[in-house]
Amino acid sequence: PDDKTVIVKEYSRFAGEDDEVYYPINTPEDREKLTAYRRLAATESRDNGVLFGGRLGTYQYLDMHMAIAAALTLFDNQLRPFFEDGEPLSQPRGH
Template sequence: IMKEYSRFAEGDDEPYYPINTPDDRDMLAKYRERAAAEARDNKVLFGGRLGTYQYLDMHMAIASALTMVDNKLVPYFTEGAALEQERGH
């Protein structure tokens, strides 16, 4: 059993969650454009905390992954539906 403690990223740390600043919002807009292009051009979908660029508790991350399978991957493999990255994900 372990315990996790929240703290701000310092020095050479890589921040794990976005902070709502103008720079982060600009980066998020560029990221979403790139994610949509990757889905369209290379059949790549992004999920989880980093893929959706938002904080998710673990149960939310798992639910998001299962929803992506049901809504994106099953139709892609069974019906030939297009893979598209949803806005905000």
């Protein structure tokens, strides 16, 4: 309705068994997985042109404005040269 305002408060909590995880938790076990995932990501990027981004793709907590800025930067630096100039896709190290 035009004459109403909705106010919502959101509180963080640890993800439960049935929840979708939106950002990583930095534990020794997860860091081991991260090392394996980064190796796989490098192979996928090199062999198949796959790019990874966002909170899970970079293993970083990102506020939404930071995630959007990172996506736009990835587009400007990787996708635009690929589509406009035929440059090969390459994933920056650590992502």
